[in-house]
Amino acid sequence: MSIDNVASAKANSNIEQPFAALGLKPDEYERIKEILGRRPTSSELAMYSVMWSEHCSYKSSKVHLRQFGSKVPANDSMLVGIGENAGVVDIGDGWAVTFKVESHNHPSYVEPYQGAATGVGGIVRDIISMGARPVAVMDPLRFGAPDHPDTRRVVNGIVAGIGGYGNCLGLPNIGGELIFDPSYQGNPLVNALCVGTMKHEDIHLAKASGVGNAVILYGARTGGDGIGGVSVLASETFDADGPAKRPSVQVGDPFMEKLLIECTLEVLHAGLVEGIQDLGGAGISCATSELASNGEGGMHVWLDRVLLRDSTLSPEEILMSESQERMCAVVEPNKVDAFLDVCRKWDIEAVVIGEVNSSGRLTVDWHGEQIVDVPPRSVAHDGPVYERPLARPTWMDARQADAPTPERLARPTTAAQVRETLLLMVAAPNLASKTWVTSQYDRYVRGNTVLAQPEDSGMIRVDEVTGRGIAVSTDCNARFAALDPYRGAQLAFAESYRNVAITGARPLAVTNCLNFGSPEDAGVMWQFEQAVTGLADACLDMGTPVTGGNVSFYNQTGDVAIHPTPVIGVLGVIGDVANRTGMEWKTAGESIYVLGVTRDELAGSEWAHEIHGHLGGLPPVLDLNVEKALAEVLIQGSQDGVLSAAHDVADGGLAQAFIEMALRADRGATISIPANIDPFVFMWSESASRAVVVVPEHHEQALASLCSGHGVVATRVGSVDDSSELIFSGVYGESVKATIDELRSTSEAVLPALFG
Amino acid sequence: MSSRIGVVTFPGSLDDRDAIRAVTLAGAEAVSLWHADATLQGVDAVVLPGGFSYGDYLRCGAIARFAPVMEPLIKAARDGMPVLGICNGFQILCESHLLPGALTRNDHLHFICRDQRLQITNTTSAWTSNFDMNQEIVVPLKNGEGGFVADERTLDQLEGEGRVIARYLEVNPNGSRRDIAGICNEAGNVVGLMPHPEHAVEALTGPTVDGLGFFTSVLKSLVDNGKVLA
Amino acid sequence: MAIVVVDVALKPEILDPQGRAVQGALGRLGLHGVTDVRQGKQFVLTIDGEVTADKLDEIKKIAETLLSNPVIEDFTVEVKA
């Protein structure tokens, strides 16, 4: 088999190359020729095509994402910002935290179990490659209609895959989201978040410095998985009788990843590593070009040394393979043996595949022939950047005008109808108990989980001596983003921020996973630009920098895109996790307050969706100053021990918030609906910036002064009791009652009936 | 001199840290043992922790059972040293034939993580002597293959000899025969338990602190048996 | 009554972590010379009545859609008795 090498690329420069089949545009191909001063070899073409893909180069999103860098708020907690594998935040006492969320949407539709499993695996490697020990995962998920015949397959596979991988790795699952909407039918969203902790001195970066240092590839062997389009190159054009089309599905090996975590942390802590990089999308191409261009700028690789699972792989395929559970480290020559010893201890194969040099070039040899000779930056960072056309979709006006007024959408107007609505809403798949899913995940492993489902945020104790800890939440109501992507992204951020503050943790940093349709659709691009701008503006206002994230485009079937879904993750810090506020109201006689203002805001609400299948109008208004004031009350209230419970108000409004608190506590309460508001609006409006808090009598004064000090409206609405009933009084002149048992059995039956 | 309790780490062990924390909170000195070392470093008792040794590939515990550390451990267990196998550790003890029966795929086919109510039904084993007979406790349970099976004769024998040390209450979470959550060997020094007492040792992170009883029990039995001084 | 056996195996190019772990254990237990181990699934179906050509087609269809995932697995169907 003859290999296309640099010499032959120079010698015969005009052969036809399948750049279009690899997803490169003619002008991108011309640009590569210009960079190299000749045609690329087949291996170079393969490298550029994957590294310049949307997934790796952010070519459509880059111009917008820049806002996260240009609108950074003054916040001195950011130790490593956007651009590295994951951002790093200072949480005090010498501790640092890194967290990031990433999508694995399309693979999870094709092969739900493995797609979701490898999604978890990928984000965990990003966290390890910063030098951190992964300590928790979260899984924001979105599926098509609950009763669609294909949803069962997708839900069961994805949930089992996330559990199968995360449980086996020993990472507690501390939260996530579970949302059903027909817009995700052929495009389920699997976003996976991982948090890691480390001491400041353990932070590591992906760069290949030190001329003469060895480049070591370790972990799983390289196989033919996840190669996708590159097989066109390898099998059809360059070698007609070559291997069959490679599988594009990757299979995960969580056991190998667990060993990889332990092995990597051991070599890092032993001071054996100069630079480190995980292998994810674009495999060795990405790892070598990124390491080289972030370091001294030169690297030579002997590609034939890579350990293979399948000996028939071509060099192009090896460069592109997305085989899971691999890492790449840069190690000083005199430390290579020690490094390999640690690998042996953990039963991990490792091999020196390259060397750092000062050539300024990334060169790759295959059995003595040079097959790649490129400037590494041109591969890793100088990909094309597009200013894609944007246009506000013409249907936006009609959608926003279609407000859910009482004339358009019938509302309950009697106590009997309110009770009927209450039971229907409890059984809505988006509001029902998530236990069927979360009980498939280990939330206890590592013994530091302070809060997990169904709490508003996950909370992990970082320091077992001082009790210092972190809280993380992810949120997005994509229907709000569909009604107004700018405000929708801000509302998602505000909800996530609030969920962290509810627990008593102070929000510090933001990550995001921006799931959208095709960037080649001007309407989608407009939604994207609006969402990014909304988020960046909000982060600037609230003083929380974006430390990283991920963009997933092309989530659409034919012309129909998913709802724009900017999932926002917020990380907060708490000085002592013993001070956390949970959502469980524990003590009879304590007072229940609603903080914030409830308006007639039902556009995009769960009620409009579940009862009427309606999506129209303008999403709830958001005043970030109000949000910030509310957060201060919640954080201060936790520190001072004023609050005995607190819970966020979002999907399903106050009715849902009270129900969730009652179910958590297995204890009833009586809520008197204030006279100045319509009972239906009080119960199901989804106005922003609200929380339910519970205080013992001797702290009511303290709560009042906290709230007035921050300008937060507090309304006492009732008290916790010893009963097993939730009672709403003042509902159109009557009381509406539901027993906890009835609420629980209704809520808990929904998911098992659909998917069990 | 305080008791020294070993906690074995196999490739894929996950709850080893938690077991060490529990042992320490109970007042013993925890000693980390490595699967590839054929020594127990002179410890007084051993915990085989939960997790997915060797990824639970093949069968849970089947590969770990052949680890070098298991050789001295099996011998010491036969000579009366207290050994507690939690979840994956229980599976390893069954695969090693230190305990009868086997653990099979949960009957509902899902991994399950829940706060589980248990009844303690033996107060003479090395790991349960600090509980009261029929005491009810709540500890986390998390497993994919936790259904205890054995033939009828073995089950009758276990029950007849009082060797069922804990049973599931309210919900049988995995289809275990006769609601069995844990058993011990004839001598009572080797105990296997599917639920995770090491996750119920601190109010902050566990549903209760009921799990501590298993670890304080072994300290007491070590003193009672004259293995360590009080 | 007939017995139909469906064997499902990962495609050769797909990673088989279980097989790999078993292979490692075989070596440690002293069984040498095993160059590869693949772990698959076997379904043994007991069928009422005769397995006609139509019935077999039905079973093959099920093997392809339910018992295996053609993206990563191959299968064989064999009528035993």
Add this chain to the structure above:
Amino acid sequence: MAIVVVDVALKPEILDPQGRAVQGALGRLGLHGVTDVRQGKQFVLTIDGEVTADKLDEIKKIAETLLSNPVIEDFTVEVKA
């Protein structure tokens, strides 16, 4: 080079929840007349060199101690090529 196939099946008296779940699904997919489904494992070992009688004994021993758990499983060993 030889291929040795080891089939491992749950003993008939042991409940097989996976087999039962598959049987239920078969019914829902319209394949009727399946009175029982059992799910087992299959190990395909590639052996360097010839499988002598001694080698086969070694493999049987491994099948009994490592590849199956005699408390709940039966196994068969077959040399394929």
